[in-house]
Amino acid sequence: MNANMANTRISVRLAWVTFGSILSAAGLELFLVPHNMIIGGAAGASAIFSYLSEMRLGLFLFLLNLPFLLFRYRKLDAQTRLLTFAGLSILSLSAFFLHPAPAALDHTLASTAAGGLALGIGIGIVLRFGGFLDAADGLAMTSEAKAPGRIRRSYWIFNGSVLFAGGFVFGWDEAMYSVIAFLLAYRCSDFALSGFSLTRMVWITSESGEEIREALRSRYGKEVILLDNEENGRGKMMVCTVSRMEQASVIRLIRSLDPNCSLAFHAAHR
Known part of the structure; x- marks a missing residue:
């Protein structure tokens, strides 16, 4: 009986991680990336490498986040490893197959809002149910207990550096919209992580x-x-x-x- 309940809980968590991963991929490929907007973290770095190399975003999402999973492998419990690997794989595959799709919205500001909402809620759902979609988020979440101030500063410096690099690659107008998308995604992920509690x-x-x-x-x-x-x-x-x-x-x-x-x-x- 206990084994069945445990399997049911894992299945429910895996279903939510799948939903959050697909929603995050949609936010990237259908709203942000078509307008040359990025967010911070490994996802933003992946978008830059994808643009410069003309290779698909999904490939870099997997390659840049996988080292985090391997580096933290022994420090994560079995369920977290499973959910993180599943979320990362689904995110990468979803982005890979959504890449040829046209932008869902033509208006840049509307795409900024929609992309930030979708990506932030997706990331927050995955975090809430035990996985990680971005190495920066995962490293901050698993390391903050030891040195919260230093980890938090490093987190913002890294994300700011990615957004700054995006300004050189895509242009400063796009960088301004990217900052808006990043802040919106950050707030939405926090809201989703708390179970949408007010x-x-x-x-x-x-x-x-x-x-x-x-x-x-x-x-x-x-x-x-x-x-x-x-x-x-x-x-x-x-x-x-x-x-x-x-x-x-x-x-x-x-x-x-x-x-x-x-x-x-x-x-x-x-």
Whole structure:
């Protein structure tokens, strides 16, 4: 019985990874690439190499992402390896077969929005169900626990470098649209990764617990639940819920009161 349930869960996750991979390939081949727009990461680098070599994008999507899977092979569990390899293969094959198709939209800005949405949601779905479609995302997700600040900076530097290189290859007008597509895809992937939840739970560990509680209550009307009245060496642990629209300003407020506090977010489902 347990084996059947485990196989069912894997099948469901594999189905969602397949859907996310095909959606991501459609975002690239039907909306972004026909208009010489790219996003960061290995997908953006693949688009540049594909343009310069006149070879199909799907080939480079597989070749540039495969080293990440091999490099991280021993550090990933069996399910993650399976889902990542399946997602990468389906992404590459889908892009390969969609390549001859004409652009779905002629308007550049509309293609930017549609491509960013499709690609971001597709990537987020694959991440949510245990796989990776881009080496940059995978490396950031699997390494951030050890050095979050350094990994995050490296992630943005790498993506920015790819977008900057795209400006030299495709032109700076296309680069401007590429930045818009990248930011939209980034936000959409985060939204999909959280299960399309509009509410986030924020876990706070701070030595300025009372000050933070009072600030969140007075400015946002938030009820902050104190999880532990005792000091644990890093301060008091608290939790509250915020909307996705409030998240950035809440982070700024908390950081202004305690720059060294620990913050963690995850989706809050009703």
